[in-house]
Amino acid sequence: MKINWERERQMNKPILVTQATIPEFEEYIEEIKDIWQSHWLSNMGVKHNLLEEQLKEYLDIEHLVLCTNGHTALEMALQAFGLAGEVITTPFTFASTTHAIVRCNLTPVFCDINPETFTIDADKIEDLITEKTSAIVPVHVYGNICEVEKINTIAQKYNLKVIYDAAHAMGVKYKDRGIGSYGDASIFSFHATKVFNTIEGGAVCCRDKEIYNKICSLKNFGMDTSGRVIDVGGNAKMNEFQAAMGICNLKHIQENIYKRGLVIRRYRHALANIDGIELPVEQNNIKRNFAYMPIRVIQGKYGMCRDELCSVLEKANIFPRKYFYPLTSQFECYQQRFPVQYTPSALKIAEEVITLPLYPDLPLETVDFICDIIKRK
Numbered sequence: 001m002k003i004n005w006e007r008e009r010q011m012n013k014p015i016l017v018t019q020a021t022i023p024e025f026e027e028y029i030e031e032i033k034d035i036w037q038s039h040w041l042s043n044m045g046v047k048h049n050l051l052e053e054q055l056k057e058y059l060d061i062e063h064l065v066l067c068t069n070g071h072t073a074l075e076m077a078l079q080a081f082g083l084a085g086e087v088i089t090t091p092f093t094f095a096s097t098t099h100a101i102v103r104c105n106l107t108p109v110f111c112d113i114n115p116e117t118f119t120i121d122a123d124k125i126e127d128l129i130t131e132k133t134s135a136i137v138p139v140h141v142y143g144n145i146c147e148v149e150k151i152n153t154i155a156q157k158y159n160l161k162v163i164y165d166a167a168h169a170m171g172v173k174y175k176d177r178g179i180g181s182y183g184d185a186s187i188f189s190f191h192a193t194k195v196f197n198t199i200e201g202g203a204v205c206c207r208d209k210e211i212y213n214k215i216c217s218l219k220n221f222g223m224d225t226s227g228r229v230i231d232v233g234g235n236a237k238m239n240e241f242q243a244a245m246g247i248c249n250l251k252h253i254q255e256n257i258y259k260r261g262l263v264i265r266r267y268r269h270a271l272a273n274i275d276g277i278e279l280p281v282e283q284n285n286i287k288r289n290f291a292y293m294p295i296r297v298i299q300g301k302y303g304m305c306r307d308e309l310c311s312v313l314e315k316a317n318i319f320p321r322k323y324f325y326p327l328t329s330q331f332e333c334y335q336q337r338f339p340v341q342y343t344p345s346a347l348k349i350a351e352e353v354i355t356l357p358l359y360p361d362l363p364l365e366t367v368d369f370i371c372d373i374i375k376r377k
C-alpha cells in the first residue's frame with residue numbers, strides 16, 4: 001500500500017527530527033536465526049566478529065573494537081591512553097563527550113568553535129595548552145570534519161594524544177581516507193538516531209595494536225585473552241542481536257546516505273536566499289554522510305529568534321531539535337566544578353541553531369512543507 005504522506009501529516013502524525021533506520025523485518029529475522037542454533041548471545045560471537053570485519057573494511061581502518069554504545073567507546077578510548085590532567089575539547093557537542101572526559105577523572109578545557117563548520121577552532125587550541133594538558137578531544141560535529149592536519153601538528157609539537165569523537169561521522173572520508181584513521185583514536189556511535197545503527201552500539205578505532213588490545217580487554221572487565229585480569233575494565237561488549245542489526249543495516253548504508261543527500265539537497269534548495277536563515281557550509285575533499293541538517297536563525301535578519309521558529313514548527317507538528325543547546329559547559333552538573341573558558345562563537349551558535357528533520361525516508365513533500373513554514377509562505 002502506498003502511504004499518502006501528505007494525508008498522514010494532516011492526520012497529525014508528528015514529524016520528528018529523526019527516525020531510526022531499520023531493515024526489512026524478514027531480513028533481520030533471517031540474520032538472527034543462527035543465534036538460536038548456537039545459543040551464543042554475547043562475548044565476541046560470530047555476528048560481533050563478522051560486523052567488526054565488515055566495518056573495518058567499510059570505514060577503511062586497521063583496528064576496530066565494537067562496544068555497547070558510543071559513550072562507553074569514548075570512555076574506554078580515554079582510559080586506554082592512561083591520560084591525566086586536562087583535555088582540550090569543544091563545548092558544542094552532545095553531553096557524552098564532556099561526560100566521558102569528566103568520568104575519566106580528566107578536566108575539560110573548552111575551546112571555541114569555528115562558526116562555519118561548528119568544529120573546534122584549531123587556531124585557538126594552542127593558547128589553552130598548559131603543562132597539565134594530555135590530550136585533545138575534538139568532535140566531527142554533524143559529520144563536518146575537524147581541521148585534522150592542524151590538530152595533528154599541534155599534537156606532535158606538544159606530545160598530546162588526539163581522540164576524535166566521530167559519533168556523527170560514520171562513513172565520512174577525507175582525502176580518500178576513512179575519517180577514523182586520523183588522530184590516535186576515534187569513536188563512532190551506532191545509536192538508533194545515528195546514520196548507521198546497531199540499535200545501541202559504538203566502536204573505537206585506533207592505529208596502535210597495543211591500544212587495540214587494551215580496549216579489547218577494557219570492554220571485557222579488563223581481562224586479556226588468557227583470562228587474566230590486567231586492567232580495571234568495565235563491560236561494554238556488543239551483543240549478537242546488536243551486531244546482527246548492524247550487519248543488516250550496513251547492507252543498506254550506501255542507499256540510505258544517498259537518500260539523506262537528496263533530502264539535504266531539497267532543504268538547501270528551498271532555504272537558499274532567505275534573509276536570516278544560514279545554511280551550513282559544504283566541506284571540500286570529503287565524502288559526506290549527510291548526518292544532520294543544521295540551520296542558523298539570525299534573529300536580527302529573520303525577524304524571529306530560534307526559539308520562536310521552533311514553536312511555530314511545533315505548532316505544525318514538526319519537531320526539530322535545538323542541537324546543541326545549551327553548551328555542555330553550561331550544564332547544571334558542571335556549575336562551579338571547574339573554570340569554564342569563554343567561547344563566544346559556540347555560545348552564539350548554540351542560541352541560533354536548529355537541526356531540521358532528516359532521515360532517508362523523509363518524503364520530499366514534507367521537506368517542502370517544512371521549508372514553506374520557515375519561508376512563512
Ligand SMILES: *Cc1c(COP(=O)(O)O)cnc(C)c1O
Binds near residue numbers: 094167168189190191
Ligand atoms: C550520540 C553521540 C555520542 C554517544 O553515543 P551513544 O552511542 O549514544 O552512546 C557521543 N558523542 C556525540 C557527539 C554524539 O552525538
